[in-house]
Amino acid sequence: MSRVENVGAEKEVGKEKKHGGHGKMGRHGGRGHKKSSESLKPGSLAYIWHSISHNKGAVMGMVLIVLIVLLSILSPYLCRWGYAELDVLNAKSGPSLTHLLGCDELGRDLLSRVLYGARYTLYIGLAGTALSVVIGVTLGAIAGYFGGLVDSCVMRFLDVFQAFPQLILAMAFCAVFGSGLNNCVAALGLTGIAGFARLMRANILRIRDMEYIEASVSINCPTRKIITGHIIPNAVSPIIVEIAMSISRNGLASSSLSFLGLGVRPPYPEWGAMLAGARNYIRDCPHMVIVPGVFIVICVLSFNLIGDALRDALDPKLKK
């Protein structure tokens, strides 16, 4: 049981206590469908949208993400320089009118590289998370639903995954798969499985014993309605929040791996890989180190803000 709590604590890497925080929230008190002061029904899409769109952080996060995605897609048309184009005369030059964010050691325009590089971070973040969600949620649901021996087997299997610090596990997978974009996705995706599986399992176990399920059963609510109306919405909302957090975590991890030379390798303008190259020129051209890092922070921050807002929107109990 303390193990489960560990996971609860780990889940919310750096976030405030929310769903299942420290594994305690779930056990104390139900999270019933309280009517909020607004007329919208908590849990309804309209309510969630209303809550998110009134959260300044989330709006900023969404705007930034949309902006980054658009700029990244349009970067070949918007930027004066290609991301691999060399302007040797301006090599190592700082920000100027010709190169808005300066150039790297080979004279490649940093702005075009950074904008183009966003697609790596976003792709790894999204694809890695998708992989973790599909495998993790399935495993967690199986463990939670069947219980008993199946549950024990799945949980022991996950224990093995959680016997490593996350970065080390990702490094181990990278060592096995080799470097490269899709291998990086696979490594991070596999690393994230245990978190989603434990979260899903804990959700199902928690909801199964909830009073509102008992109440629904006692008023002869059809099983189909209990599953679609109560179990799924309540089990899914923490997962949705975790997805946003996982995307930001994967973005950070992918840059770490690429920085170590295990993820996306140069010359591709992945942000971590750019930083690895810039490291040797830190004394003369600090802009080469600062620019990609700032973009990593913006990207990760946006997903974190959205995740926080989703958590507030999906968990009406914490609205206070």
Next chain:
Amino acid sequence: MIRYVVKRLVILIPTLLVVAIIMFTLMDFVPGDPAVIALGSGNHTQEEIELKRESMGLNKPYITRLGEYLGNLIFHFDFGTSIVDGTQIKTAISDRFPNTLKIALGSILVTIIVGLPLGVRTAVRANTWEDKISLFITLLLDCMPSFWVGLLLVLLFALKLGWLPSSGVGGLKYFVLPVIANSLGGLAGFTRQTRASMLEVIRSDLVTTARSKGLSEREVIYGHALPNALIPIITIVGMRFGQMLGGATIIEVIFSIPGLGPYLVNGIGSQDYTVVTGGIIFIAFSFAIIMLLTDLVYAFVDPRIKAQYVARNRKGGRKDE
């Protein structure tokens, strides 16, 4: 209590064994013939490669090699030798691990010393400007990759101001920047978690009771709220410590500190799979031990767990692990 310790150990040992088996197996399936890697670059005749395979014991079936590896690991704590340079992995790890541990320990100390008071204070003054500034800063720090923070610190304190050395090992001052770089992200998260844990207790009935008894605010916060909030924080400290052990690896690469990080990264780069297997198994072991200690301290401190465990035992062990 002893039962609880035994139970945790019983879960831990097979897990570590499986970790070792999986790592060995994974590395066994990695493309690239270890014999060729061991021979180094250049062209080698088929006989040379065969001889090398023979001497490295690669011709034995997988299961025999796995058995030998596990045997050495369990009885001698021996990870074998590096494929590339033939050095003892055990010696390399025991030379390097102290550096990694120093960084991780320093980071967790900084985290606790700064994060705990900050978290408590912001919880007590929730929604004031202090709280909002702290939330904003921690949110931002949380999003910064530790290696980037490390590079910025080097840029500012080593290259521009020249106050601290940018790389290598030596006295205490060589560890200042690595420890700060490694702890900032975790520190931010820890502060927020402490604040959340503290807020939860402050809003609970026991604090209302303490106030209604007429205790001073100081006594309420430090005498009643804090001890209760600390219990979940113990687990968080353990988790953070484990993460910082992992995070130290990347920090070591930036600050050129001869710890486990560069050892692993170089091992992966040069396809030295025995080094990678050994290093990762070792880190998993240390991680597991930290987690075990955390759980034990937690169980020891929180009477609820102890009581629950005793009660569960009496009922005949209903498992919800």
